[in-house]
Amino acid sequence: MATQVRAQQGDTVDLICWRHYGRTGRVTEQVYAVNPGLCELGPVLPHGHLITLPALADSTPVTKTLQLWD
Secondary structure: OOEEEEOOOOOOHHHHHHHHHOOOOOOHHHHHHHOOOHHHHOOOOOOOOEEEEOOOOOOOOOOOOOOOOO
16 A cells, blocks of 8 residues: 655655665665656655655565674
């Protein structure tokens, strides 16, 4: 099920994806696909602009673990 959110001041599509999905890889493109004309608004979205966020089949955030010592 898709979710709708409103852009906050200074938001970018990447930042909204990070807040909602916990990642940007492989999701930013999907957000642009379901929001025709979104890219014409520029990199910083207008405050209050309504954006549809699609439901993802795999909504688990991708996390890489960095180990300093073996």
